[in-house]
Amino acid sequence: MKVLLTGANGQLGHCFKDIFPSDWQLLATDSLQLDITDGLAVNNFVALHRPDAIVNAAAYTAVDKAEDEYELAYKVNAIGPKNLAIAAKKYHAKLVHVSTDYVFDGTKSSPYLENDLTNPVNVYGETKLAGELSVLDNYSSTIVIRTSWVFSEYGNNFVKTMLKLSQTRPELTIIDDQLGCPTYAGDIAKTILEMLMNDIQGGIYHYCGNESTSWFLFGQKIFDIALDQNLLFQVPVISPINSQSFPSKAKRPLYSVMSMDKIKKYNLSGSNWEEQLISCISKIRSI
Numbered sequence: 001m002k003v004l005l006t007g008a009n010g011q012l013g014h015c016f017k018d019i020f021p022s023d024w025q026l027l028a029t030d031s032l033q034l035d036i037t038d039g040l041a042v043n044n045f046v047a048l049h050r051p052d053a054i055v056n057a058a059a060y061t062a063v064d065k066a067e068d069e070y071e072l073a074y075k076v077n078a079i080g081p082k083n084l085a086i087a088a089k090k091y092h093a094k095l096v097h098v099s100t101d102y103v104f105d106g107t108k109s110s111p112y113l114e115n116d117l118t119n120p121v122n123v124y125g126e127t128k129l130a131g132e133l134s135v136l137d138n139y140s141s142t143i144v145i146r147t148s149w150v151f152s153e154y155g156n157n158f159v160k161t162m163l164k165l166s167q168t169r170p171e172l173t174i175i176d177d178q179l180g181c182p183t184y185a186g187d188i189a190k191t192i193l194e195m196l197m198n199d200i201q202g203g204i205y206h207y208c209g210n211e212s213t214s215w216f217l218f219g220q221k222i223f224d225i226a227l228d229q230n231l232l233f234q235v236p237v238i239s240p241i242n243s244q245s246f247p248s249k250a251k252r253p254l255y256s257v258m259s260m261d262k263i264k265k266y267n268l269s270g271s272n273w274e275e276q277l278i279s280c281i282s283k284i285r286s287i
């Protein structure tokens with residue numbers, strides 16, 4: 001199978017390249033090689049290479065910055081996916097697009113289902129929702145995977161931020177009233193490959209960690225593992241804080257746990273994030 005990967009230098013992109021089957025053909029592109037916001041470039045690339053599948057790992061992911069950069073975020077998160085959907089449909093390629101738990105407002109108290117009402121509370125979520133709608137409107141066979149709290153040994157994420165902060169800060173406050181499911185980017189990559197291999201039908205699927213937690217408890221786990229692996233010899237004193245006492249430019253949903261009942265029907269299992277966190281920190285240690 002020939003697969004076009006966009007956003008190849010992001011967390012998911014890197015993990016996808018790491019586990020890509022050696023007997024398949026990968027066309028891995030970063031934003032310089034293929035800017036997904038350029039409709040003509042996308043069309044020409046797909047027309048020339050004729051991939052069997054397109055995996056869109058490209059996105060504008062700076063949640064706070066997006067509040068000031070609506071147009072750019074919209075271009076990358078909504079127009080880009082639309083360009084890919086149009087080209088995928090025209091040249092008969094499967095399309096897998098990745099979205100986020102931030103399409104929900106977080107007011108539910110039980111895991112979000114794929115068809116629950118969306119109501120993003122920030123610009124990032126709004127533009128990602130527009131992306132979901134644009135791919136499904138233009139190519140209804142698109143697989144949209146909503147995921148959450150992504151971490152890996154690559155790029156920027158909560159795990160790396162905590163480890164970095166621990167080097168200069170003896171004390172840290174971490175938000176304790178936002179609940180979600182951490183997800184290892186390598187598990188998302190593996191799931192995408194399995195979905196392509198099994199020719200799963202289009203639509204929205206939730207995929208995330210199989211246990212929910214708060215940022216505070218996630219942070220605590222990171223420091224426990226880092227101590228265990230001798231990555232840190234001293235960890236900061238951490239205290240829980242609520243979202244109201246920790247103002248950020250973009251509002252975040254308080255509850256973004258997603259149900260994986262739908263994807264589990266295809267024998268796909270959620271991200272065992274606690275186990276993956278141990279190996280991720282050991283990879284960060286070796287880097």
Ligand SMILES: NC(=O)c1ccc[n+]([C@@H]2O[C@H](COP(=O)([O-])OP(=O)(O)OC[C@H]3O[C@@H](n4cnc5c(N)ncnc54)[C@H](OP(=O)(O)O)[C@@H]3O)[C@@H](O)[C@H]2O)c1
Nearest residue numbers: 007009010011012031035036058059061098100147149150
């Ligand atoms: N990170 C999270 O916690 C999280 C949570 C829920 C859902 N998600 C979703 O999961 C997916 C993967 O996220 P991630 O964490 O791997 O993101 P990431 O590390 O921020 O990577 C995104 C990549 O997109 C590329 N990109 C940006 N604009 C582009 C453009 N116009 N054309 C082509 N590529 C472009 C960036 O490349 P340049 O650096 O070259 O611009 C970057 O390498 C995204 O759809 C994201 O919305 C992420």
